Amino acid sequence: MIARRTIHFYPGELGDVYAAMIAVPDERAALLAAFEDAFTRHMGAGHAIPVGSGRLGLRLMLGALGIGAGHEVIVPAFTDESVPDAIRAVGATPRFVDVDRGTMNLTVSGVAAALGPSTRAVLATHIFGNPCDVKGIGGLIEGWSDVALLEDCAHAIDASLDGQRCGTFGRAAMFSFVVTKAVNTFGGGMVLASSLELAAQIRQRASALPEPALGGIFRRIATGLTLSRATTQKGMRTALGVALRSFDRLGVDPVALYDRTVRSSTQNAQADNALSALQAAVALPQMRALPAHQARRNAIAIRLRQALGPNLTPQRMLPGAQHAWYFVVATTDDVPDVVRRALSRGVDLGVRPMRNVADDPSAFPNAAWLETHTVQIPAYPELSDMDVARIIAALRR
Ligand SMILES: Cc1ncc(COP(=O)(O)O)c(C=O)c1O
Known part of the structure; x- marks a missing residue:
């Protein structure tokens, strides 16, 4: 019998978990910094901010960009339900767009038809890890100065389009590290911001959140x-x-x-919550x-x-x-x-x-x-x- 999917966690990592458990406070910060660094090196661009989940990352991105009540965020109708929930949680409205049956992703024409005066962002989603036409969507909204290109890379830690990594095309992108993902921190995520200023704003919001209780992890x-x-x-x-x-x-x-x-x-x-040092330790070997x-x-x-x-x-x-x-x-x-x-x-x-x-x-x-x-x-x-x-x-x- 062959399972449809499995989770990715290897016994060798238990040593790192143990090390994180006993880490003194300085080392805990170093573990998180090492994960950020490994992630940024993998992406080759941007500024990484570890967060407690992908959906939280999306909320923090939207909040830092000033997106909220009265604003619309264009999203594919075929996605995870946490996505519209996160948009509503900041007070904005998800504006759904149908996807292409073949790629299962947003199309440039679909996004074009949904753009309007209230649009503040397009969430270019690479569903199942399949790069969407993020370049076409970026080109389309170039003339819309108050519309941010964001990427949902919850499935796409290692996807690229024309040699450029998904997650580096827009203002910011978020990633997810739940158990079935290619990198699993037993719940967790990362935001990759394109500029230092935006990264600082997201980090400020993220660092105000408590670390999860060790027992829960x-x-x-x-x-x-x-x-x-x-x-x-x-x-x-x-x-x-x-x-x-x-x-x-x-x-x-x-x-x-x-x-x-x-x-x-x-x-x-x-x-x-914030991502804990323990989770960063679990992520590093992955x-x-x-x-x-x-x-x-x-x-x-x-x-x-x-x-x-x-x-x-x-x-x-x-x-x-x-x-x-x-x-x-x-x-x-x-x-x-x-x-x-x-x-x-x-x-x-x-x-x-x-x-x-x-x-x-x-x-x-x-x-x-x-x-x-x-x-x-x-x-x-x-x-x-x-x-x-x-x-x-x-x-x-
Ligand atoms: C497409 C998509 N976006 C966002 C998320 C949210 O990520 P998380 O579960 O880490 O909050 C998921 C969840 O897997 C997802 O499938």
Whole structure:
């Protein structure tokens, strides 16, 4: 049984966690500074500010830019629900725009039609790690001096367009480090600001927030590690795999149940806090491993996409786009059947990885269609070549 996704946390990191636990205050600051530094070096530009979650990062970015009541922020209708929530939390209004069915991202023409006198920002989102036309959107709003280009890089820590890293195109970008992300701090995020002035304003707001309680972080780590064990090949062959197949026969989706219970306890919903030094320590070895993991994700994704059968259409990429492969997704007209068949061949495909989050979902037909027609194919770096061959065999049938 091959899991749809797994979490990325390696036993070698436990030493760093322990070191962070006993770190004296000076070393704690140094750990956070080291994470910021590693992140900025990875991005090659900008000023990084660690935060407690991606959604908090978005709120801080908007607040620092003076975006609030009476202002609109253009966002894709196909995204995570925390995005419109964050915009509303600063008093602004999300202005939803439908996405392209192929790329699953915003289009320049869609953004152009939504721009108006109240627009203060466009949140260019690279969904599943697939770079959107952020250059086209940037060009479009060049003449709109009070509209900021922002990027949602929650999925896109290692994506680029024409050789430029996603996250460096606009005024600021935010990243997310929840358990399933390529860098996992058991809830956490980063803002990358383009200028020192904006970074200082965001940092001032971020540093006013308390560090999360250590007990809470350890609870998240414990839950995350349980999750990680359950979704290893062995876990999927035994306990979780057996549960998946028997629940499937009963018509109950055990993974949805699992997501609502175990996984939701490791998510970021309440993370209105600073990122702790402990989390920075957990992140550091992952930053070092990122290039190798990303190369492996890329190799797996290329193989999978080439092998998809005629009933599965891969996410379309723009010329010059380097996908980060947070998720390898494809669309199909028959999600339940494809998922059931794959499961019977030992491959667990994810469904509904993103939602149509608009207030009036029927007004956004592509987002609505994608919500119910997208499957997520396992493609995490820990998969062996043999696993990939098994996934391909299951998808071809
Ligand atoms: C597209 C997108 N944007 C923003 C977020 C918010 O990130 P976080 O969960 O770290 O708050 C998520 C969550 O995963 C997301 O999927």
